[in-house]
Amino acid sequence: MNASPVIAVTGLHRGENPQPGSAVIRSLRRVYPELRIIGLVYDSLESGLFSDEDAPDAAFTMSYPGAGVEAFWQRLDAIREVERFDVLIPCLDAEMAPLVDAPEKLRERGIHACLPTAASFKCRDKSKLAELCERTHCRTPRTVAVTDISSLHQAAASLGGNVFVKGRFYEARHAVTPAAREAAYWHMMEQWGAPVLVQENVQGEEYNVIGLGDGSGRILGSCSIRKMLRTASGKGFGGMVVRDPQLDAIAQSLIAELRWNGPFELEFVKEEGAKGEYCLIEINPRFPAWCDFPSTLNCNLPAAALELALGWQPREPLRHAVPGKFFIRHAIDMTGDIRDLAALTTSGQFFRQPREIIQHPAASRSL
Numbered sequence: 001m002n003a004s005p006v007i008a009v010t011g012l013h014r015g016e017n018p019q020p021g022s023a024v025i026r027s028l029r030r031v032y033p034e035l036r037i038i039g040l041v042y043d044s045l046e047s048g049l050f051s052d053e054d055a056p057d058a059a060f061t062m063s064y065p066g067a068g069v070e071a072f073w074q075r076l077d078a079i080r081e082v083e084r085f086d087v088l089i090p091c092l093d094a095e096m097a098p099l100v101d102a103p104e105k106l107r108e109r110g111i112h113a114c115l116p117t118a119a120s121f122k123c124r125d126k127s128k129l130a131e132l133c134e135r136t137h138c139r140t141p142r143t144v145a146v147t148d149i150s151s152l153h154q155a156a157a158s159l160g161g162n163v164f165v166k167g168r169f170y171e172a173r174h175a176v177t178p179a180a181r182e183a184a185y186w187h188m189m190e191q192w193g194a195p196v197l198v199q200e201n202v203q204g205e206e207y208n209v210i211g212l213g214d215g216s217g218r219i220l221g222s223c224s225i226r227k228m229l230r231t232a233s234g235k236g237f238g239g240m241v242v243r244d245p246q247l248d249a250i251a252q253s254l255i256a257e258l259r260w261n262g263p264f265e266l267e268f269v270k271e272e273g274a275k276g277e278y279c280l281i282e283i284n285p286r287f288p289a290w291c292d293f294p295s296t297l298n299c300n301l302p303a304a305a306l307e308l309a310l311g312w313q314p315r316e317p318l319r320h321a322v323p324g325k326f327f328i329r330h331a332i333d334m335t336g337d338i339r340d341l342a343a344l345t346t347s348g349q350f351f352r353q354p355r356e357i358i359q360h361p362a363a364s365r366s367l
Helices: 021-031 069-082 093-101 103-109 118-123 126-136 149-158 178-192 245-258 301-310 338-347
Strands: 006-010 036-041 058-061 087-089 143-146 163-166 172-175 196-200 204-214 219-230 236-242 261-271 278-284 326-328 349-351
Touching: 006 021, 021 036, 021 301, 069 093, 069 103, 087 301, 093 103, 093 118, 118 126, 118 245, 126 143, 126 245, 126 278, 143 149, 149 163, 149 178, 149 196, 163 178, 172 178, 178 196, 204 236, 204 245, 204 301, 219 245, 219 301, 219 326, 245 261, 245 278, 261 301, 338 349
Parallel strands: 006 036, 006 087, 036 058
Antiparallel strands: 058 349, 143 196, 163 172, 163 196, 204 219, 204 261, 219 236, 236 326, 261 278
């Protein structure tokens, strides 16, 4: 390992449907400003590369998941010949399977990571969620896995017609009409492969829980929010901290059953009505894009995950976020340099240089 560990983070796109990597980097630097962090990207225009506040020190392009597992590991090896990183924090769902299925490949390379076991990872799969919820006495929407158009429409009819069509790893589309369901089905097949999941639509307010499991059934720290704003695709654009013992108990029951190791996000809908229950929609096996919000409230889960991966003593304790605090996502323009873009596009790598200061003409005039 390097004298000061080098950290690799993926998922640096911060568009309408933002990825978590930039928020992870920002959280890490709140506690460990001295860290060297590299970005592993799939597109040379991932906007987090060009931020002054949370950009990595260097970036490398990765092979797309569709290229296969061998290409994934070969590219990691090629990157480590240039930049020998010590810790990997994956932030995209499609990256998780090759990592949790072959932890020995990480160990052989001396790469530390905070990951669930393959058994835990499979048990929280969308297609297995009903079995998990039955064991933990948690409600979840009825979900049917389909692999053809006929079974798609049969599943939708059995669930009342008003459904979500979901990819096996990521993404969901609300579909009410047969045409909308078919369009969503083919999109999910193209993006994520089979099976496609059809899930009943549960009406109510949306709640999310971010946390970090220690692998033995305990939650080291967590933060719960109620979504306040959503994008057209249903992604949270703002949320408020809540403290509900019932929600905390459900989260603890799920993580204990899974013996989850590493970051997670639980997505719930609380059914409408005075007696509405929390209904688990899905479990994401990585940090969400809003993970830096709790870090501003003394609950820095990415820093804690790094410490867990390396066996370090915490530099800062994890505290409960204060209920009533909220975040709202804010879009700004990033300024890039064609030299960085050219380097990343042609060579698959670039190393961040100090930004040039462009003087305003008025500043050079003598008074």
